[in-house]
Amino acid sequence: MSEFFTDNLIWVILYPLWIFLLIGTARLFAIRMSKKLLTLITLAGSGLGIIFSCGALINTFLYGGKEFVFTFIKIQNFLLQLGVNIDKLSAVYMLLLFTISFIIQLYASSYMSREPKYYRFFGYLNLFNFAMCFLLTSPNLFQIYAGWELVGLVSYLLIGFQYVNPVKSKAAVKTFIINRIGDTALLAGILCLIYIMWTYSVPGVVTLDFSDFNIISSIVYAHTNNFTFFILCLLLFTGAMVKSAQFPFHTWLQDAMNAPTPVSALIHSATMVAAGVFLTIKLLPLFTLSREILLFIVILGMFTALFCSLCAICQNNVKSVLAYSTSANLGLMLAAVGCGNIDLAVIYLIVHGFIKAALFLSYGMTNNEYAEDKSITLPPSFIIASFALAGLAFAGLNCKELFFETFKQNTFLRIEFLLAAFMCAVYIFRLCCKYPLATGQRPHIREQISVWLLLLIITAGTFAVSGSQLGVPFWTAFAGAITAVIISIKAKDCNEGAVTKICGGGFFIDRFYTKYIYSLYGKLADTANMIDSYISNNKLLLYLSKKAVAIAEFIEKYIFEAPVKLCVICTKFASRELEHAQTKNVQTYIAYGALIAGIIFTAILLTYTFVINNLGGIG
Numbered sequence: 001m002s003e004f005f006t007d008n009l010i011w012v013i014l015y016p017l018w019i020f021l022l023i024g025t026a027r028l029f030a031i032r033m034s035k036k037l038l039t040l041i042t043l044a045g046s047g048l049g050i051i052f053s054c055g056a057l058i059n060t061f062l063y064g065g066k067e068f069v070f071t072f073i074k075i076q077n078f079l080l081q082l083g084v085n086i087d088k089l090s091a092v093y094m095l096l097l098f099t100i101s102f103i104i105q106l107y108a109s110s111y112m113s114r115e116p117k118y119y120r121f122f123g124y125l126n127l128f129n130f131a132m133c134f135l136l137t138s139p140n141l142f143q144i145y146a147g148w149e150l151v152g153l154v155s156y157l158l159i160g161f162q163y164v165n166p167v168k169s170k171a172a173v174k175t176f177i178i179n180r181i182g183d184t185a186l187l188a189g190i191l192c193l194i195y196i197m198w199t200y201s202v203p204g205v206v207t208l209d210f211s212d213f214n215i216i217s218s219i220v221y222a223h224t225n226n227f228t229f230f231i232l233c234l235l236l237f238t239g240a241m242v243k244s245a246q247f248p249f250h251t252w253l254q255d256a257m258n259a260p261t262p263v264s265a266l267i268h269s270a271t272m273v274a275a276g277v278f279l280t281i282k283l284l285p286l287f288t289l290s291r292e293i294l295l296f297i298v299i300l301g302m303f304t305a306l307f308c309s310l311c312a313i314c315q316n317n318v319k320s321v322l323a324y325s326t327s328a329n330l331g332l333m334l335a336a337v338g339c340g341n342i343d344l345a346v347i348y349l350i351v352h353g354f355i356k357a358a359l360f361l362s363y364g365m366t367n368n369e370y371a372e373d374k375s376i377t378l379p380p381s382f383i384i385a386s387f388a389l390a391g392l393a394f395a396g397l398n399c400k401e402l403f404f405e406t407f408k409q410n411t412f413l414r415i416e417f418l419l420a421a422f423m424c425a426v427y428i429f430r431l432c433c434k435y436p437l438a439t440g441q442r443p444h445i446r447e448q449i450s451v452w453l454l455l456l457i458i459t460a461g462t463f464a465v466s467g468s469q470l471g472v473p474f475w476t477a478f479a480g481a482i483t484a485v486i487i488s489i490k491a492k493d494c495n496e497g498a499v500t501k502i503c504g505g506g507f508f509i510d511r512f513y514t515k516y517i518y519s520l521y522g523k524l525a526d527t528a529n530m531i532d533s534y535i536s537n538n539k540l541l542l543y544l545s546k547k548a549v550a551i552a553e554f555i556e557k558y559i560f561e562a563p564v565k566l567c568v569i570c571t572k573f574a575s576r577e578l579e580h581a582q583t584k585n586v587q588t589y590i591a592y593g594a595l596i597a598g599i600i601f602t603a604i605l606l607t608y609t610f611v612i613n614n615l616g617g618i619g
Helices: 004-028 035-063 088-111 118-136 141-159 166-200 210-222 226-243 251-258 261-268 274-282 291-313 318-338 342-366 380-390 394-409 411-434 445-464 472-490 498-504 506-536 539-581 586-615
Strands: 066-075 078-086
Touching (some): 004 035, 004 078, 004 118, 035 118, 088 261, 088 342, 088 445, 118 141, 118 274, 141 251, 141 261, 226 274, 274 318, 291 318, 318 394, 342 445, 380 394, 380 411, 380 445, 380 472
Antiparallel strands (some): 066 078
16 A cells, blocks of 8 residues: 555556547547536546655655566567656656646636637647656656657647647647757667667666666766767757757747647646756766766756847747746756756756746736737736746745855856846846736636646745745846836837847747748658659559550550461461362362472472581481
């Protein structure tokens, strides 16, 4: 009974997949399911996930992790296993996933109630939960990659949910294309690891299991030079870098804002984008052997935090500001991982997830995509969550203090962090000053419950996250908030000046991707379509087969049938001549016989002479 939750967590992981298949089967056979029933069983799945993940987390602290695996492929000494690996990190991530998913699903049951594709939307939400759990509980790199691809596919389906809109459809494709860069790099890194392990590992079973990852890292490091090892680590980290929307691949998160608000909240609130941080932590035994890759992670994380914060300041769209904010804060998490403070990275991942979910859902309460009124207003809950994101209150304040303490060994990092914290307060409070406070609007009760439940969790997190109060980060964020108020008084929009246009346009990186990467992918797709049309769809094969039939007809007509017809003609001609030869005159018959006998005798004589002269006689 002590490990009941750990032993049965696999059934809770499979439950969302079962709901997805149930919805798909019902729609296939035109069975109409009640929306209330669908919402109820979906919420039940996330609720069970919260309970069992919490129980599994407690069990991992008391009794350690647990693994359930089975052999999927075995080739000589190469072993590929699938299963469930439950440790502290995966249990924490799943608890975060199911908690936020439960709240977002409750919110979406009201927000998406007017959506004709309501069933399909909830099917995708359940499939997303399964894909994330499949990734988070992976016992090895092979399963992580499979889950990685599945998460990318479901995210594409969610972002392009309203695919009839060409803008949203194009945004989903751009998101999918950019993520393919990271997926390809991750696959290349995994294949390199397999090759090195296959070639240099001691006799035994070759795997990439995380339970043996310290040994695997030592073998790889021992049989590669510094440059090769750095490139290998960089390939693996590129997958995490793209998934967590780090510079220069942060633009896909802007395109993801075209998705419905619940999807935006789900992607940003430490679920899909958190996979990059999760993978980086899992691969730390390998990364710690290279000082260069750790330094690269820290530099990239801090640069992304500063770059995206600067871009966010010059944005006027609420979702765009929140998207840049997500990339910036994920950069801080990766910088903390590079500095070796994994606990802080995980804690801030959780805190940021709830804060960002609260911001998105608050924005959606008064700015529903399905409502006729398109004027933008912000509810009080958005203002409250903004204080937490800026680091002026609640758990956000404590986390910023912990970051400042983590970077104490490097003054330059501290300055960069304070600058990022200052800009964070500027861009989030500029939104609060730019748009009016919502008055007279009464969102649905389920939407209100969802948002205030998130705010309650953020408030409770203040006591769970220990940190000093009112330190340098607080006053830095306070100065940023004052600056935002001053900026908002002078100008409501950031549309003037070359600098603001460049920053607001994200330094035109997205234009570069659209002009070159997206268009190149489109040309490749057109080429593949042409090949598919003219080869796979039998147009070329049909043309060739017609030519082959024509050639066969020619051969049959002029090679096989022609001699037969010639024989027939000759036979008919001989028959007519013989018929004329029948004169009923005995003397004529004797003459014909003598002529034939002469011809035969001449032929025999000539043959005999040829044999004597050329073959030396008979016998």
